[in-house]
Each structure stands twice: as C-alpha cells, then as structure tokens.
Amino acid sequence: MxxxxxxxxxxxxxxxxxxxxxxxxxxxxxxxxxxxxxxxxxxxxxxxxxxxxxxxxxxxxxxxxxxxxxxxxxxxxxxxxxxxxxxxxxxxxxxxxxxxxxxxxxxxxxxxxxxxxxxxxxxxxxxxxxxxxxxxxxxxxxxxxxxxxxxxxxxxxxxxxxxxxxxxxxxxxxxKPLARATGEKARNIPADLPKVTLASNGKPSLDLNNYKPTDKLVAQPLITGNGPKVKADQSITAHYTGWLASDGKQFDSSWDKGEPADFSLDGVVKGWKQGLAGQTVGSQVLLVVPPSLGYGSSAQKGIPANSTLIFVVDILAAH
Missing domain, CATH: 3.10.50.40 (Chitinase A; domain 3)
Structure with missing residues (x-):
C-alpha cells in the first residue's frame, strides 16, 4: 500500500x-x-x-x-x-x-x-x-x-x-497507529550528533552539525514513547526521513508521501533492526547507519555506494 x-x-x-x-x-x-x-x-x-x-x-x-x-x-x-x-x-x-x-x-x-x-x-x-x-x-x-x-x-x-x-x-x-512520536523528550543527547528540528506536522529536518560518522551504529532516542517495546521479530508502522551523511541531502521521507510505512524488522537493513528493536512505541529515534549495516557497496536510487545514512524514525505502532 x-x-x-x-x-x-x-x-x-x-x-x-x-x-x-x-x-x-x-x-x-x-x-x-x-x-x-x-x-x-x-x-x-x-x-x-x-x-x-x-x-x-x-x-x-x-x-x-x-x-x-x-x-x-x-x-x-x-x-x-x-x-x-x-x-x-x-x-x-x-x-x-x-x-x-x-x-x-x-x-x-x-x-x-x-x-x-x-x-x-x-x-x-x-x-x-x-x-x-x-x-x-x-x-x-x-x-x-x-x-x-x-x-x-x-x-x-x-x-x-x-x-x-x-x-x-x-x-x-x-x-490504530499514532500520528507522530509522543512521549518525553530525551535529555543529555551527545552534542556532536546531527541536530533535528520538527515542523508543525512532525516532519524532521536535519542540520549535520559538522558530524563525522564512524563505522559504528548510532541509535539515539530523541523522544521516548510510553508504548510497548518493539521486538526484533515484529513489524512496525513508522514515519521516517532519510539523509546522506556525506552532504545532508534528503533521499526520502514518508512525511512527503502523506502516510506512514510498514516495515518488517526481519526484512530491513541491519542498522534498522539493530537500532529499533528494543525501542518503545511512540519513540522518535535518530539512526546513523554505517555502510556495513546499510547497503554496503551496492548503490540504490539516490544513495551512492558505501554511504552512511542518517534517519529520524517515529515508531507509531508495533505488530
């Protein structure tokens, strides 16, 4: 759909x-x-x-x-x-x-x-x-x-x-999924991470903040929801936006499509599964996915080979 x-x-x-x-x-x-x-x-x-x-x-x-x-x-x-x-x-x-x-x-x-x-x-x-x-x-x-x-x-x-x-x-x-992430805003977010601001409808925008990615996965909650924890074998309904870490260019956003997406954590790239399993429904999570946990040397539409990817994901439901 x-x-x-x-x-x-x-x-x-x-x-x-x-x-x-x-x-x-x-x-x-x-x-x-x-x-x-x-x-x-x-x-x-x-x-x-x-x-x-x-x-x-x-x-x-x-x-x-x-x-x-x-x-x-x-x-x-x-x-x-x-x-x-x-x-x-x-x-x-x-x-x-x-x-x-x-x-x-x-x-x-x-x-x-x-x-x-x-x-x-x-x-x-x-x-x-x-x-x-x-x-x-x-x-x-x-x-x-x-x-x-x-x-x-x-x-x-x-x-x-x-x-x-x-x-x-x-x-x-x-x-019935949530419309957007809702919960307590996270504190003590590392100062060197990319900065996220939200539009009135909830869509995030990104300031790279001179961020220098490593080969490690980053899964930083920005909002901690009060729903159940997401299990590694579940599917989620989520709003997300993705950018290239190299230049901050957005390559996709479910917010622009007007509806959230459904993803099986058994089928997503490794960085998504590792970063989102264990988070709670209602949370908003900043993911920095290195190539080894993303698409590696395989280029995708709008995503060059060996790209580090940055996502902001609103977890709206788990099922």
Missing part, C-alpha cells in the same frame, strides 16, 4: 503476495531493495460491488478456514463476499488490519498458497473508504477473526481457469 523511494525491506514474493497486489488489498516487494514500481499497489476499481457467489468458509473464527465451492467456479475479478463475520472487536474507520490469507484454485478447489503457516500476518490493509472503497462496506460489517473472500481472475474475468482464484483474507488482529 505504501510507496517510497527508499524502502529498507528485503522480501521474497509469494503467490499470496502477488494475489494481494492483484486485488489491491496488500503490498509485498518482489526483489531485494525494491523500487517504487515494485512496491506500488494501486486501489482496485474494477467490478465495483460485484458479489462473490457460491463460496463458503468453515472452521473456528480466527483460525485457518476451509474454503469450499463447487468446481470449476466461475470467478468475477475482484468480486467479494464476507465468508465469516468474526467474533472479536468490530472493525472501525482508520483501523489497520493484520490478515492471514489462503488462495484456492477456482478450477479444481486445490490450495495454491497460504500465509497461515509462515511468518507474521500482513498488516498493510487500512479500513479507509478512499483507498479500499470497493471493500469498505464489507470490512465495516466484519469483526476481528472475520474472513473476506475475494475472487481473482486475471484472464477474461468470466470463466474459471488457471488464472482464476479465490483468496480468503482473515483479520486476525487490528490496531
């Missing part, structure tokens, strides 16, 4: 991620250090309001459902239906949803892929009419542990075939 020039993620694409991109409900990268075109997931507009017919989900809410239908199933692309309403808290505007998914072939009913057995849930769906208008009413009628079925047919959209699937998305949890 989020598109950024810099993206410190390394994710292997799975079939379910590809299906998520196809329906505009989730975003997954398909390569190491993906570019914006690889990350982008546009809101769906096709087949608005079409209902997914003849599909059922059996099993205890919140656990992997068994998806059933008479085969072969005729699938209208992006048709949807609530298969299980759920038994947890009701979904509300602005909720970020963490989902597990299973994809089933419309031709023979066989399971193609599932995220129930691997990694953490995907938490990039937001209950937002502007972004997910086609599915908004369905989400608003659901609760946590509910399952939404979505038809995917990237062929004709009319007949079942090798390119037709049913994807079942189960909401296993939800959260």
């Amino acid at each position: 989020n598109t950024h020039s810099f993206h410190p993620l390394t994710k292997a694409a799975t079939l379910c991620c590809a299906l998520g991109l196809a329906i505009g409900l989730a975003g997954c990268g398909g390569s190491t250090n993906p570019t914006p075109s690889e990350q982008e997931s546009s809101p769906s507009s096709a087949s608005s309001g079409a209902k997914l017919e003849g599909v059922s989900a059996d099993g205890k809410p919140g656990q992997k459902p068994k998806i059933s239908f008479k085969t072969p199933l005729t699938v209208t692309d992006k048709a949807s239906a609530v298969l299980q309403e759920g038994d947890g808290d009701a979904l509300q505007d602005g909720d970020h949803l963490c989902v597990r998914s299973v994809a089933v072939n419309a031709k023979d009913g066989k399971e193609l892929d599932s995220t129930w057995e691997k990694g953490a849930p995907d938490c990039q769906i937001v209950v937002d009419h502007k972004t997910y208008g086609q599915y908004y009413d369905a989400f608003k009628s659901m609760k946590v542990n509910g399952t939404l079925g979505v038809g995917i047919n990237d062929a004709s959209g009319k007949a079942a075939g090798d390119n037709a699937y049913v994807m079942a998305l189960t909401v296993v949890s939800k959260f």
